Amino acid sequence: xxxxxxxxxxxxxxxxxxxxxxxxxxxxxxxxxxxxxxxxxxxxxxxxxxxxxxxxxxxxxxxxxxxxxxxxxxxxxxxxxxxxxxxxxxxxxxxxxxxxxxxxxxxxxxxxxxxxxxxxxxxxxxxxxxxxxxxxxxxxxxxxxxxxxxxxxxxxxxx
Numbered sequence: 001x002x003x004x005x006x007x008x009x010x011x012x013x014x015x016x017x018x019x020x021x022x023x024x025x026x027x028x029x030x031x032x033x034x035x036x037x038x039x040x041x042x043x044x045x046x047x048x049x050x051x052x053x054x055x056x057x058x059x060x061x062x063x064x065x066x067x068x069x070x071x072x073x074x075x076x077x078x079x080x081x082x083x084x085x086x087x088x089x090x091x092x093x094x095x096x097x098x099x100x101x102x103x104x105x106x107x108x109x110x111x112x113x114x115x116x117x118x119x120x121x122x123x124x125x126x127x128x129x130x131x132x133x134x135x136x137x138x139x140x141x142x143x144x145x146x147x148x149x150x151x152x153x154x155x156x157x158x159x
């Protein structure tokens with residue numbers, strides 16, 4: 001493993017970062033493996049994706065047709081919406097219903113499992129709304145420090 005990287009739990013030998021920082025309890029950042037084939041990582045990648053979050057948020061309100069979802073989600077391509085819906089359906093978060101009419105009408109809705117995820121997403125949105133002012137202030141302070149450091153580095157070269 002390269003210098004400066006953290007060992008995954010499966011590679012831990014009892015030495016290194018994990019052993020030095022003993023008890024994380026339930027908040028152990030090493031509770032899931034960082035390998036690409038780890039199921040927890042795959043699920044987190046899916047549900048934390050911006051398109052998935054938007055689809056889940058929209059479907060929490062009611063069933064929607066593909067064209068309605070596409071119209072509501074600014075910037076999503078037809079292909080990306082198709083891929084996102086298929087992945088969410090595969091994971092059991094979204095149900096796709098095809099109505100036997102001509103032309104076929106397809107609707108999407110959250111499954112009960114998807115509804116439980118929406119509750120978690122709503123908590124994250126609430127946290128973001130509550131702390132957006134603090135985050136904006138932190139960003140401004142960071143940008144000001146970066147600008148000052150860049151000016152200082154540029155001015156220091158000629159000395």
